[in-house]
């Protein structure tokens with residue numbers, strides 16, 4: 001479905017991604033893990049054609065930079081960016097309807113009712129304004145809108161970021177069901193949750209893949225994984241402390 005080879009992304013003098021190779025096959029859920037600043041978002045932005053890149057990104061055999069961001073989305077490469085960008089002046093249901101515009105005639109989209117079944121919390125608030133939603137509800141709407149757009153591959157950038165543990169669980173419960181039907185490339189800092197969901201994962205650090213393998217292999221190597229992710233685990237601990 002998606003083949004990333006020797007990907008390089010630079011912002012002026014900053015080399016954010018330095019030769020990353022990664023693939024997602026049909027039916028697969030692949031994790032992209034790593035600490036802050038590792039290059040995860042830059043990899044996803046390149047993969048959906050939002051930034052120019054060196055190396056190659058092929059979606060169903062076609063080079064994404066040649067397709068361009070709009071055609072890539074219309075071909076079913078659907079990206080839910082970091083930070084849940086929903087429309088505050090539209091209702092929950094209207095936000096989902098926006099997703100239908102990217103469906104581009106593909107028949108395999110999720111229906112609105114399927115989205116509400118995946119995220120029962122949204123079902124009772126179809127008419128609520130986007131501005132009045134909690135962070136978790138916004139994330140659910142952002143994912144729901146992507147599903148309505150009939151993804152052939154869904155790319156998610158840190159869907160659990162900043163959410164309370166119970167909401168993270170609800171989001172991952174939905175992702176597990178989504179993954180039965182749609183291939184997923186998942187960027188996450190929540191390694192424990194991500195490895196429960198993913199078949200395979202790669203760990204980025206400093207713009208390079210420093211570790212990769214099946215979820216079981218990576219779980220077995222948790223000491224090494226922790227050494228790469230240690231810094232942000234400290235941040236997590238601090239965040240928990242501040243919340244308490």
Ligand SMILES: Nc1ncnc2c1ncn2[C@@H]1O[C@H](COP(=O)(O)OP(=O)(O)OP(=O)(O)O)[C@@H](O)[C@H]1O
Nearest residue numbers: 011014015016034035036037038039040041042043
């Ligand atoms: N628009 C930009 N201009 C300049 N530098 C950037 C830009 N976006 C990202 N960077 C830099 O590129 C590097 C990789 O950033 P990126 O956002 O891809 O990391 P990330 O793994 O997604 O991090 P996080 O976990 O914090 O979201 C960082 O050093 C970052 O400061």
Ligand SMILES: [Mg+2]
Nearest residue numbers: 040041042082
């Ligand atoms: Mg990021």
